[in-house]
Amino acid sequence: DTAVSQTPKYLVTQMGNDKSIKCEQNLGHDTMYWYKQDSKKFLKIMFSYNNKELIINETVPNRFSPKSPDKAHLNLHINSLELGDSAVYFCASGLAGGPSSDTQYFGPGTRLTVL
């Protein structure tokens, strides 16, 4: 009965590779997000998607691209991985504009290690 799920949980890869992280939510939410938590534990928003439209794109390299095949999924594609991309990536979902808006539900995270 997982609300927000991510796969894989761990991802170890070499520099220069291209990888994807998948996220799915079964809460019926209309907005999904990707956050990055670096080694210093700072948690920062990367992207948010509302009804298949990109709402926010923070100062994230264009090697990162979110892709949403439908409202329940927001996958994160990363090209040409660099050492600095090593972090924990969290997916989240929420209802923007509704009575319970801003209550975001987070997935368990994907720990990406770039060697």
Place this chain on the structure above:
Amino acid sequence: DAKTTQPTSMDCAEGRAANLPCNHSTISGNEYVYWYRQIHSQGPQYIIHGLKNNETNEMASLIITEDRKSSTLILPHATLRDTAVYYCIVRVRGGADGLTFGKGTHLIIQP
């Protein structure tokens, strides 16, 4: 979004009430106060939010001062599982943008 200030860390004895303060002196009239927490190796978890009235749910209580420049999150009977980093976030409600997390307070519940 208004800036928040929280203590870096706090200790609390198991079974006692944990009171976590947050200063948000630049909060504007339409901004809400939200609290999230992150238990080690897990994703952040929503706790509670409020505008100006005190709020209570099954997890915690939120006390907001009358001038709204500060607030306190209260965990009434802290358990070891409440050890986590607690984030106070101030934002306008209803936006589709992401949450802005600060450094939070690392709450350690002592047995």
